[in-house]
Amino acid sequence: MSFLCVKDLANALSATAVGNINLKIKRAAEPQDAEEGDLAIATSSSFLSEISGSAARVALLSEGTDWTALDIDAAILVARPRFAMSALSKVLDQRWRNGPESIHPLAVVHPTAAIASGARIGAFCIIGEGVSLGANAWLGVHISISNGSRIGSDVTLMDGVRIGFDVQIGDRFIAQPGAVIGADGFSFATPERSAVENVRETLGNTLDATPQKFDRIHSLGSVQIGDDVEVGANSCIDRGTIRNTSVGHGCKFDNLVQIGHNVKIGNNCLICAQVGVAGSTTLGKNVVLGGQTGVSDNLFIGDNAITGGATKVLANIPAGRVMLGYPAMKMETQLNIYKTLRRLPRLMRDVKKLKSDSSESN
16 A cells, blocks of 8 residues: 655645645544544544544644644645545545556457557456447456447446446446446336326226236337446446437436436436436436435426435426425425424314313303
C-alpha cells in the first residue's frame, strides 16, 4: 500500500494543509476509531471531541475550525467535509487501477473484440464477438459481455456482472457485483383480453375472463446508458421491447433496483435500494426515488421530483413535487393524514363517551 503525505492529499482535494504537512497518511478512519497514521474524518462539529481523545495526528476538518485545540499535528481544511469525501475516497481506494494492463489467461476474449489499451480483465471473464471495450477498463472475475456490446473508457465491472447483447454504455461506468444490464423485459400477451386488462379498465372487475396462457414478447430493443453511471449490486436494467431502455448521464442506482423495459431515465437521477420502475415509464432529470419506491408503468415523473421511502407511485408526478405514501401524494398531505390517523383512537373514545353520555341523559 502506498502512503500519501498531508500536503499531497490536500493538493489532490484542492484543500488547505496546515501543521506538519509532511506527515504520512495510510488510511481514513472515523474519529473514535482513528489510530496513529490515520486521517480522522470530521464531517460535522459533533466529531471534534472524539478527535481530541483519539490517537490520530491528522484530521479532515471544516474551514475555520481551530485545529490547534484538538491535540493533533496537522489538518486538511475543506469547505464541506462531506463533499470532500468523494475525492478523498477516490484517492485512497486502492482496489482498482493497480498493476500492469493484462488479460488473465483464464479469460476468453473473442478475436473480433476490440480491447483498448490499459484494460485489466480478470479470470473467467467472457468477452463476446464484436464487443468494444474502452481504455483502462477494469474487469473483475466471472464477468460476461455479450456480442456487439459497446462499453466506454475507464469502466469498472465488479465480479459477476452480466452485460447483454448489443448494450451501449458510456465512459466511467461502474457496476457492482451481480448487476445485470440488458436482460429481456417482463412482457407477455394473451390471445384474448386477459383478466389483468379487464381489471385495469374497470378498476376491479375481471369480467369473467377465461384463463389463458401467456406468450412472451421478445425484447428487440437494447439498453443505452450514458457517462458516469453507477449500478448497484444485483440490480437489473431490462432491454426495451422495440426501442431501447435508456439511462442518462450521471445516474446512480443503489442495490437491488429493477428498471423495466422501455423505461427512459433523464440525467443525474438517484435511485435508491429496492426501487422498482415498471415498463415504459419516463423519469425527468434529477429525480430522486427513495428506497422501496414502486412506480407503475406508462407514467411520467417530472424533473427534480422526489419520493420518500416506500412510496407507491400510481399516477404522474409533476416537476419538483415531493411525494410520500401509498398511494403517493404530496408529502405534507401524507404527513397530515398520518397525524390524523394517530388521533383516531382518541377520537373514537371521545365519540363513544359522547354517545354514552347522550344515552344516559335520555
